[in-house]
Amino acid sequence: MERFLKLVILLLFGGLCVCATAQNLSRRVFLGIRMENLTDDTKTLMGIEGQSGILISEVLPNSTAVSAGFKKGDVLSSLNGVKIKNMEHLLAELAKYSSGDAFSYELIRQKKSKSGKSTFKAFPEEKYSGLQTIYTESNSPIGAQRIILTKQDKPGKQPLIVFIGGIGCYSLDSPFDTTRSEIQLLNHLSRSGFACARLEKPGMGDNSNHCKSCQEVSFMEESDSYTASIEELKKRPDIDPERVYIIGHSMGGVFAPLVARKTTIKGIISYGTIGSNFNEYLVKTRRTIADAYQMNPVETDQMIKEFCECSALYFGENKTTEEIGATREVCKEYLGIFDLRSRSYNQQLYALNLPEEWSRFQGKSLFLWGSSDYIASREDHEILDKTVNYYHKGNSTFKVVEHTDHGMNKAKSFTEAQVAPGSYNPETAKIMLSWLKETDA
Numbered sequence: 036m037e038r039f040l041k042l043v044i045l046l047l048f049g050g051l052c053v054c055a056t057a058q059n060l061s062r063r064v065f066l067g068i069r070m071e072n073l074t075d076d077t078k079t080l081m082g083i084e085g086q087s088g089i090l091i092s093e094v095l096p097n098s099t100a101v102s103a104g105f106k107k108g109d110v111l112s113s114l115n116g117v118k119i120k121n122m123e124h125l126l127a128e129l130a131k132y133s134s135g136d137a138f139s140y141e142l143i144r145q146k147k148s149k150s151g152k153s154t155f156k157a158f159p160e161e162k163y164s165g166l167q168t169i170y171t172e173s174n175s176p177i178g179a180q181r182i183i184l185t186k187q188d189k190p191g192k193q194p195l196i197v198f199i200g201g202i203g204c205y206s207l208d209s210p211f212d213t214t215r216s217e218i219q220l221l222n223h224l225s226r227s228g229f230a231c232a233r234l235e236k237p238g239m240g241d242n243s244n245h246c247k248s249c250q251e252v253s254f255m256e257e258s259d260s261y262t263a264s265i266e267e268l269k270k271r272p273d274i275d276p277e278r279v280y281i282i283g284h285s286m287g288g289v290f291a292p293l294v295a296r297k298t299t300i301k302g303i304i305s306y307g308t309i310g311s312n313f314n315e316y317l318v319k320t321r322r323t324i325a326d327a328y329q330m331n332p333v334e335t336d337q338m339i340k341e342f343c344e345c346s347a348l349y350f351g352e353n354k355t356t357e358e359i360g361a362t363r364e365v366c367k368e369y370l371g372i373f374d375l376r377s378r379s380y381n382q383q384l385y386a387l388n389l390p391e392e393w394s395r396f397q398g399k400s401l402f403l404w405g406s407s408d409y410i411a412s413r414e415d416h417e418i419l420d421k422t423v424n425y426y427h428k429g430n431s432t433f434k435v436v437e438h439t440d441h442g443m444n445k446a447k448s449f450t451e452a453q454v455a456p457g458s459y460n461p462e463t464a465k466i467m468l469s470w471l472k473e474t475d476a
Contacts, residue, residue: 062170062241064158065098065099073086091109095211103153111125115139134155134156134158136154138154158208158210162210169184172267173268175259178237181240186231192275193273195279196230196231199261199287199291202285216442224468278301279300280475282306283303283304285306288309289389291303292393293392301399302398302470303396304400305402306463308411310402311415312388313385318343320410323409324409327409328453341366344366390418399474401433403463403466406436406438407451410441
C-alpha cells in the first residue's frame with residue numbers, strides 16, 4: 036500500500052530525485068496527472084497492441100499536463116524522445132528536470148499519435164491562514180535536503196519542533212492535501228507558538244539532483260541527513276537553538292535518539308514507534324495485524340510462524356526477498372515490507388539496540404501510542420518509557436491516545452483502523468501541546 040501511495044503522490048507532485056547542493060533548492064516539476072500502467076488487456080481494449088507508455092486517468096487543474104494539453108484517457112508514450120515503459124520509468128525521467136525546463140512529448144489519443152512541446156510548471160507551495168510557510172534547505176553528505184517550516188510571523192526566537200516521518204519513501208510536502216494528520220498536527224502547534232519543520236526524506240520531494248534515491252539510502256545516511264537539517268535550522272535568527280524538539284512518527288521515533296546523539300535536543304515525542312529489537316517488534320505487530328484482519332487464533336499462529344521463518348532467511352542468511360520468494364511462495368507477501376527500503380537500511384535498523392540508544396538521551400521524552408494502532412505495539416512504548424526512566428528517572432512519560440490509529444486518525448478498533456479509519460484526531464495535538472508547554476516552561 037505504501038508503495039502504491041508513493042507512486043500516486045510522486046506523479047501528482049513530481050518525480051524522484053538526484054545530488055545537489057542546498058543553494059536555493061528549486062521546486063520540483065508539477066506534471067499533475069494520475070496514472071496507471073498499461074496492461075495487455077488495456078492495450079487490447081484501446082486498440083494499441085505493441086505500444087508502451089502510461090495511461091493518464093486524471094489531469095489536475097493548473098498543472099503542466101493542462102498546459103501541455105493532456106487529457107484523461109491519453110497514453111503518454113514519450114518524454115523528450117525517451118519511450119516511457121511504465122510508471123516507475125516516468126518517475127525516473129521526471130527526476131531529471133526542474134521547473135521551467137522545456138520538454139517535448141508524444142501521446143496516443145484514440146489510437147492516433149499526437150506530439151507537442153511545453154514547459155514544466157513548479158510544484159505549488161503550501162499556504163495557511165495566519166502562518167508563514169518557508170521553504171528552506173540544508174546540505175548533507177547525500178545531497179540537498181528540503182525543509183518546510185511553518186511559524187507565526189512575530190519577532191524573537193521561537194522554540195522549534197522538527198517532524199520526522201515513517202519508513203516509506205513519501206514526501207511530506209502537501210499543498211493538495213491539508214487534511215493529512217501531520218499537517219493538521221503541526222499547524223496546530225505552530226499556531227500555539229512553536230515553529231514547526233517537516234524534514235523531507237532523502238531523494239524525495241524537492242530534493243532533486245540527489246546522490247541516491249530514497250530506496251538506496253541507508254538508515255544511518257538518512258539519520259545523518261536529519262541531523263544536518265536540524266543543525267541548519269538552529270542557525271536561523273528566528274529559532275531558539277536551546278529549545279528544539281523532535282516529533283518522531285513511526286520510524287521517525289527510531290531516528291530521534293540517534294539524531295539527538297549528534298545535535299542537542301531538549302525533548303522527543305515518539306508516536307507509534309519501535310521499542311524492542313526488530314525481530315521482536317515484527318512478531319508482536321504481526322499479531323496485532325492479524326487482529327486487524329480478523330484472523331482466527333489458528334491462522335494467526337501459523338502466519339507468525341511463517342513470517343519468522345521468512346524473516347530469518349532475510350536477516351540470518353542474507354538472502355534477497357526475490358531469492359526467498361522463489362523457494363517459499365508465502366514469503367513474497369510477508370517480506371514485502373523489506374522492499375520498501377534498501378538492504379543496508381534494513382540491516383542497520385536490525386542491528387540497533389533501541390533501549391541502548393534511548394538510554395543515552397538525557398532530555399525529556401513522551402511516548403504516545405494510539406489504542407487502535409496495529410502497526411506499532413503498546414508494549415514497545417512501555418519498554419522505552421521504562422528504559423528512559425531507568426537511566427534518567429522522571430524524564431519519560433507514556434500516554435495512550437484513545438481510539439486513534441497509526442496515522443493519528445480516529446478509529447475505535449484495530450479492525451476499523453484497517454478497514455475505514457476516520458479523520459485526524461485532534462486529541463493527539465492536545466496531548467502533545469500540553470507536554471510541550473510543561474517541558475518548555
